[in-house]
Amino acid sequence: MHTTPPDRFLIPTLSLCNFVIGVGAFGIIGLVEPLGDDLQLSAAQTGQLLTAYAVAYALLSPLLVASTGRVGRRRIMAAGFALFALAAIMSALSTGLTGLNIARVLAAAGAGIFTPLAAAVAASLSPEHQRAKVLAAVFFGLTMSQVVGVPASSWIAYTFGWRWTFWLIFAMALPCVWLIWTRVPAGLKFQPVTMGDLRDVVAEGRLMLAIMFTATFIGSQYILFTYIAPLLSATMGFGRDGIAMVLMVSGFGAVAGNVLGGFLSDRYGWRITLTWLCIAQMCVLPVFSLLPMSVPLLIVFAFLWAMGSWSFMAAQQVRLITIAGHRAPVVLSLNAAAIYVGAAIGSAVGGLMITGFGLLSLGITAGVGAACALVHLTLSARLNPLSEARP
Incomplete structure (x- = not known):
């Protein structure tokens, strides 16, 4: 097995591919209104496209890997x-909700194959002491898709029509297939994973407990993130431009967090990094229950919140790779699925809190969720004999 990437363009290629996947996965957020108007669908019906992608990814990624x-x-x-590129064509040509849902399932299947394998390949070809930074670099593209790709998709949809967004995704995806073929080394000597490995991982309680920390941490974030727009509208009086500004600041915080997470994990180890990220979120998230506040202060907290949210992934993946051994691709696919599980649970909890206690309950509830994530982390680290303070 290689110890360093054989091609200096390998990591940028994988990051670029994750950028395209991020645009394809989350760009639908900006298409809800123009797509719904064109196909005469309600906002709820159009929103189902994101749910279909999330559910398909969570179910198919581990099985396909x-x-x-x-x-x-x-x-x-x-x-x-x-397959992801083909799904973009199908989306652009679809004339109804059924066709779009089928295309979203296919897109999730393609992304569910690529993203966890990209992480596994990058980690296996890198020195152990640099793994967190390398993984952060691979997922930098996914982070940038939130900052650049999603707003650009929305602008294109409103300006030229929603179908052009999917044609753009296809145009970006096609050269990515060629880059993968030319930059990913042939004949990598990995011990193959099997359906038996998937069954064994799912049946191994301690390992699944470690994987599901991702769902707990992400869930705590989505309690607030899912409803940040109506919260800002109700408490700060923000309209389209104010909300867009906060989301953009959050995007830059996500980029900073992606880089910071890799550095912290390499420097201090995954356990210390994840522990302090949970504590930081416990302090920052409840602040959003104190709105309204001055705009500059809100911007600072939005940046810190996003930075903390996106700093955990590299450390968590290094942790799981350390524990998983040759089953790393399966474990990483389950970890990716856990992201969507957490988002769904967090959104549901946030909705219940709004119904019962109002929008201002979201920050405090999210902070409690971060505390639960800390308890989850501590418990899973103690139960797993490979849980060391340093990677």
Whole structure:
């Protein structure tokens, strides 16, 4: 097995591919109104497209990664991205909700193959002491899709029509297939994972407890994040421009957090990093129950919140790779699925809190969620014998 990436363009290629996947996955947020107007769909019906993607990813990614474990990594990653590109064409040509939902499922399947394998390949080709930074670099593209790709998708949809957004995704995805084929090394010597590995991981309680920390942490964030727009509108009087400004600041915080998380994990180890991130979120999230406040102060807290939210992924992935051994691709696919599980749970909890206690309950509830994540982390680290303070 290699100890360093054989091609200096490998990590940028994987990051670029994750950027395209992020635009394809989350760009739908900016298409809700123009797509709904064109196809005469309600906002709730259009919003189902994001749910369909999330559910399909959560269910299909672990199964597809495990069932293709004996296929060459380069071939299966290129095939997954080709499927993602095909789904973009199907979306652009769809005339109704059924076709769009089928396309979203196919897109999730392609992304569910590529993203966890990209992390596994990058980690396996990098020195152990640099893994967190390398993984942060691979997922930098996914972070940038939130900052650049999603707003750009919305602008294109409102200006030229929603179908052009999907044609743009296809135009970006097609060269990515070629880059994967030319930059990912052929003949990587990985021990193949199987459906038996997936079954064993799911049955291993301590390992699943470690994986599901991702759902707990992400869930605490989505209690607030899902409803940040109506919260800002009700408490700060923000309209489109004010909300867009806060989301943009959050995007830059996410970029900073992605870089910071890799550095902290390499420097202090995953356990210390994750512990302090939970504590930081316990302090920052309740502040949003104190709105309204001055705009400059709100911007500072929005930046710190997003930075903390996006700093955890590199440390958590290093942790899981350390524990998983040759089953890392399956574990990473389950970890990616846990992101969507957490988002769904957090959104549901936030909705219940709004119904029962109002919008201002969201910050405090999210802070309690971060405290639960800290308890979860501490418990899972103690139960797993490989839980060391340093990677």
